Amino acid sequence: MTSKKETTEEKILESAKKIFYQKGLKGARMQEIADDAGVNKAMLHYYFRSKDKLFDKVFEQSVQSVTPVLMNVFLKETELDAKINNLVEILIDLFLKEPYLSNFIVNELSQNPDKLYRNVMDSEGGLIGQIIPVINEQLQVGIEKGIVKDDIKPAELILNIMSLCLLPIMAQGVLQQTLGIDDDRMDRFMEKRKQTVTKFVLAAIQP
């Protein structure tokens, strides 16, 4: 019901997202995006003016689609271990559903640091600024209860969790080749990984 009612603008944006994710700003071709969207190349310029502007739009949308979901996990009132499990599952699901998104964010942001500022930091005091205190408090409680090591830093914990979840997705291609497994087994591997990563992290922070 929804698929046919898409406007041209939406179709372009969707295809642009797809192509930019795969090939980056420089690698993507306007013609390819147009073909994928089934519209004329001139339409891209009609709606978005230039390649750069189209790219910016895609980028902005990507960041905005991820931020609230993550924010939600962090700010939800759950115990630390449930929260970690939750975060791991969301991260893997979120970025696995949109392959290249993590690559895209990491790569394009490295080259245009200013874009990060506009999109991530600006949202009411910053994503990180809001999250760190919350995690900090939970860790503190955990330490007092004696279920968390006393030298665990919240920023590092989050960084470690993100690393464990995202790098395997970013390097999925390499990984599959290296281990010699197909898409199906990869999916199952990632599904299982939600548990192994959670266990790994929980074991690591236990005193």
Add this chain to the structure above:
Amino acid sequence: MTSKKETTEEKILESAKKIFYQKGLKGARMQEIADDAGVNKAMLHYYFRSKDKLFDKVFEQSVQSVTPVLMNVFLKETELDAKINNLVEILIDLFLKEPYLSNFIVNELSQNPDKLYRNVMDSEGGLIGQIIPVINEQLQVGIEKGIVKDDIKPAELILNIMSLCLLPIMAQGVLQQTLGIDDDRMDRFMEKRKQTVTKFVLAAIQP
């Protein structure tokens, strides 16, 4: 003594490496590489025929510079905890010294899986093929001694260590912006991270 005796070919290769690392295959410009090397643009084609061939050469060298160092760590006869510490230090040093190398490997390999095969897997039975059994054996010994959990899989352990070491380097730009720290503090952060990651991993695999 070494810097002036460089041949033109070497200078080009060095500059190409630098520019390709930063901008990728599509983003890099032959003119920029030539300028950086201080030679004429035509020289690039004289020595390497085409942009693609030059890129291939850079890529091949990169992989070959990393492989033996890692192999060495894995195959050296040390205890498991020392080996993990060793691996973490080498990974961080190696990839921190050459920013963009990890990005470069992960990105370009995702798009050209065939290149991986030629460069990484081919080296006498494959990097991974040789490493897994060695780690497996060490884990087995650790399990029997009761100092390692019995559900730790070697491939996952390596993947986790690599994730913890590489993602922060790949996302260094984003990370610095997000945490609001300068290059100096970042260096110290990474230096400290060698210990925290080692501790994190060792704690995670402990029963």
Add this chain to the structure above:
DNA sequence: GTCTATACTCTGATAGAC
């Protein structure tokens, strides 16, 4: 081996009819 000049291709962008 190195340089200059140039050919050729690709692609982002626009003008203008409908």
Add this chain to the structure above:
DNA sequence: GTCTATCAGAGTATAGAC
């Protein structure tokens, strides 16, 4: 809003003199 045709610029590649 959409399409065709076309331009302008950038960038890779090569020919040919030295």
